[in-house]
Amino acid sequence: MSVDLTPEFLRTPDGTVYRDLNGNGIMDPYENPGLPVAERVEDLLGRLSLEEKAGLMFHSVVSAAESGRLADDEPRPGRSGTHELVSEKLINHVNVHQLPTPTLAARWVNELQRLAVSSSPHGIPVTLSTDPRHSFAENWGASFMAVHFSAWPEPLGFAAIGDEQLVRQFAGIARAEYTAIGIRAALHPTLDLATEPRWARQYGTFGQDNDLVARLALAYLDGFEGEPLNGDSVACMAKHFPGGGPQQDGEDPHFPYGREQVYPGGMFEHHLEPFKRVIARGVSAIMPYYGLPVGLELDGEPVEQVGFGYNRQIITGLLREKLGYDGVVCTDWGLVTESNLFGRQLPPRAWGVEDLSVEERILKIVEAGCDQFGGEECPELIVNLVHKALIREERIDASVRRLLKVKFELGLFDNPYVDEAHAEARTALPEYVEAGRRAQARSVTVLKNDMVNGAPLLPLARGLRVYSAEISPDALAMAGLRPATEPGDADVAIVRLNAPFEYRDRYMLEASFHAGNLEFGDETVISVKRLADKVPVVLVPHLDRPAILTPLEPNCTAVAAVYGACDEAVLQALTGDVDPVGRLPFQLPRSNASVASSRPDVPGDTDDPLYEYGFGLELRQRADMSEPSP
Known part of the structure; x- marks a missing residue:
């Protein structure tokens, strides 16, 4: 009696695996499966040609065809x-x-x-093998x-x-x-x-x-x-x-x-x-x-x-x-x-x-x-x-x-x-997806949470009218918030921003590396200020590295940093459905000058940071989360 594994492999009841090496129906022992690993290694090593040994020492790159057929692969x-x-x-x-x-x-x-x-x-x-592929960065x-x-x-x-x-x-x-x-x-x-x-x-x-x-x-x-x-x-x-x-x-x-x-x-x-x-x-x-x-x-x-x-x-x-x-x-x-x-x-x-x-x-x-x-x-x-x-x-x-x-x-x-x-x-089982989204929400780091009408703005109460150019109306509605089409019609605005960087594209891959200046441009600062003049702003910066929030922070009623989070996870954190327990994993500098004068090998070495490593506020739940606070 035998059990087929694939057309090339056969396993006998004693656990021995055989393989049809040449497609001629003659099954040969497959690398002595009953032996300890060290002995199997030495046995195979002694039979390898120099060319086979050299091949083992290289780790190359390929991309799989969308068809899933090896014949359709195209080389770089x-x-x-x-x-x-x-x-x-x-x-x-x-x-x-x-x-x-x-x-x-x-x-x-x-x-x-x-x-x-x-x-x-x-x-x-x-x-x-693969590089990481469970998050949000594409590089x-x-x-x-x-x-x-x-x-x-x-x-x-x-x-x-x-x-x-x-x-x-x-x-x-x-x-x-x-x-x-x-x-x-x-x-x-x-x-x-x-x-x-x-x-x-x-x-x-x-x-x-x-x-x-x-x-x-x-x-x-x-x-x-x-x-x-x-x-x-x-x-x-x-x-x-x-x-x-x-x-x-x-x-x-x-x-x-x-x-x-x-x-x-x-x-x-x-x-x-x-x-x-x-x-x-x-x-x-x-x-x-x-x-x-x-x-x-x-x-x-x-x-x-x-x-x-x-x-x-x-x-x-x-x-x-x-x-x-x-x-x-x-x-x-x-x-x-x-x-x-x-x-x-x-x-x-x-x-x-x-x-x-x-x-x-x-x-x-x-x-x-x-x-x-x-x-x-x-x-x-x-x-x-x-x-x-x-x-x-x-x-x-x-x-x-x-x-x-x-x-x-x-x-x-x-x-x-x-x-x-x-x-x-x-793959992507519902329980896996839910666990990942909950982790995204938990990682949210609340850096600022000022008062509006006598109460902290966060967590956002159900029924609030929310303006956001980045978050879809459907996501807001699913979180129990009411989408507003104009800032003047809203109780609060949510602004999602990526950390700033200098775009470069001279070398292969260079455009994917967010390097250089950590300061937001004047256009971004002015835009947030104008919005804050109309409605309380919750700033949600995505920190793939530290960002200088100094010119933005005074104009925002609340600031909550994320490190890879979908809209649904962000809203779960901002509404308190999931407790945002994140603490800053690095220092947030106050200025480019303080960064330039810091020592690259010393953690948290910038002078007078805007936020220190490990900082993060806890959100206190309201007794009645169903009533809007502003």
């Missing part, structure tokens, strides 16, 4: 198609960007796995909006709530939704500290406090990976070692003008602390950042001024030897070759080694102690370096051993396929 400009990556280059770690509906995504994943197990010499299945270099999954606040919102159990719940739900369509690796969490107010990637962090970041990161790993890693897990890649955030002038090292990472406050160890905590717990992979350390010393020795992924003192000396980490180290994306997307280019993030050839960069990254090249697809260069005796095959084996271990622990060799028929039913 200047990059290989999915078929070529998997069947010719033997790359079996793939970071997926665009995804269709869950059912079609599951179909695409199964086709991808069939291609991998049938076309490579030893049928190594694909590990499919092809860092995160995706929740479309077919439940929507939650950005990590900053979890920091605002500060509840480890909530993070554990989120991560468990996200894991269930990822695995439903075959995603088995998460290129997150981000353990960087939000210490430079202008830095564009703060929305993906847990804020400025290193202890809170560490505690929430541990809960995150509990929910995604579990302990130990197993067939139901999603393997996590903690980033960006040894801590991104202290960027010179707040610029991001994706771009040439943002490559310097600086520590004028001497806080390197402070940024390192969350990584120490997750390493002690155990995490599948770690990603170094692009940043080039300036003026940094370790153990009395100056650190070489090259990007962290190229830096042997950081990867081997600090991460491997001093901190004892023996998991996978995968570089950030595009350290070696140029990237292209949407008609824009981005030079290789080879900071400090720009003059090295592509092959020399590969060699330096391997010598630094990294196991895998993110966003690259040139395994032939590894093969060439071994043939030239510039890298020993034993060094390649050390990396491949780590990479295979994770694949085996995830159960991918036992069955890499997913259930297409039930993918839709396992």
Whole structure:
């Protein structure tokens, strides 16, 4: 008796899995499933060709076709198609960007796995990874909006709530939704500290406090990976070692003008602390950042001024030897070759080694102690370096051993396929969506709540007439509020604003990074003032990084910050249906001048902030919420 798993797989009653390698009906044992993982790794490693080993060391990028058919995939400009990556280059770690509906995504994943197990010499299945895709930020270099999954606040919102159990719940739900369509690796969490107010990637962090970041990161790993890693897990890649955030002038090292990472406050160890905590717990992979350390010393020795992924003192000396980490180290994306997307280019993030050839960069990254090249697809260069005796095959084996271990622990060799028929039913479940929306509402941070007619404006009473150019009348009505078409007809106005930034579009991805000036333009300030002259204003700024609210705040009766929240969640918080318990996960500066004079590596370092880290008001419920207060 046997049980079919797929056309290629067969499982016998004793648990042994067989696979039809060549489609000829002859079933061969599938990588010794009864053995311990360490023995399975060594057995397979001893049979792999150098080309197969090199393929394991690359983690490339693809997008799935809307049809869910692998044959319809279109490669990015200047990059290989999915078929070529998997069947010719033997790359079996793939970071997926665009995804269709869950059912079609599951179909695409199964086709991808069939291609991998049938076309490579030893049928190594694909590990499919993703950047975060459960929130509101859309940035092809860092995160995706929740479309077919439940929507939650950005990590900053979890920091605002500060509840480890909530993070554990989120991560468990996200894991269930990822695995439903075959995603088995998460290129997150981000353990960087939000210490430079202008830095564009703060929305993906847990804020400025290193202890809170560490505690929430541990809960995150509990929910995604579990302990130990197993067939139901999603393997996590903690980033960006040894801590991104202290960027010179707040610029991001994706771009040439943002490559310097600086520590004028001497806080390197402070940024390192969350990584120490997750390493002690155990995490599948770690990603170094692009940043080039300036003026940094370790153990009395100056650190070489090259990007962290190229830096042997950081990867081997600090991460491997001093901190004892023996998991996978995968570089950030595009350290070696140029990237292209949407008609824009981005030079290789080879900071400090720009003059090295592509092959020399590969060699330096391997010598630094990294196991895998993110966003690259040139395994032939590894093969060439071994043939030239510039890298020993034993060094390649050390990396491949780590990479295979994770694949085996995830159960991918036992069955890499997913259930297409039930993918839709396992994603965006009503209870998942409700939990996410409630978390959005809870993360709302009330910064100001002045009196109107003898009572605080918030929470808004049922029946109030509300004017809002951003929130739909239907959403207002569902919250028990009456939409007003003109400010003069309203009891209160709600203004939703995104935090300001400087739009840039010279390089690939640059337009998605909200960097530069934190001040709102004069037009916005005047508009809010004119509205406030007619009706009390509730300002709801979306803080993907700190914003300077100084010129807006005096004109607003109430201010409530959000970190990724739909209109319904915002209104649940403003009306008190859900208690907004958020506290600021970072300091809000009073001026650009105070930001410019602060030290990038020191949390909360601006002078005389408008609102301090951890600030947030509690809303006291009215005895009768059914009567309008103004």
